[in-house]
Amino acid sequence: MNFPISLTINGVRRDIELDDPRVTLLDLLRERLQLTGTKKGCDRGQCGACTVLVNGQRINSCLALAISHDGADLLTIEGVARGDQLHPLQAAFIAHDGMQCGFCTPGQIMSALGLIHEGQAGDDPERVREGMSGNLCRCGAYAGITDAVLEAQKILANSDQRRSA
Incomplete structure (x- = not known):
């Protein structure tokens, strides 16, 4: 028995036939759709490597x-950058190491993007660390991640202000 679903992934509508209703979104993305930027870390929801945004969350x-x-x-x-132009958050991750x-970077960036869009990033490093606490980095790049999120938050807030003025 097949189970038809429709998803809009990175702005493109995809009609998909699932042959098993137990397929996770992660396995669908990686194995069927070859969107391998989303990583399989712990496969238990504890590391955040598989973070994606669904309806903005x-x-x-x-x-x-x-x-x-x-x-x-x-x-x-895969849908964050616009062609060759990095999203400000991606550029900030590079600038702040x-x-x-x-390995964790895609999940970190997606979680940070969600945090910013939810209006939860603010300008407080502790608030960012708390908001990103579900994403683990085995290398310990947390200071650079926090700095990158804070910088991207400022850049995105300024660009939003310019658009509304």
């Missing part, structure tokens, strides 16, 4: 069944 895709997100709008790390091995 951060989720651990390893814990989400694909079938339960029929009709959803997903953003993965917010990565070392890079």
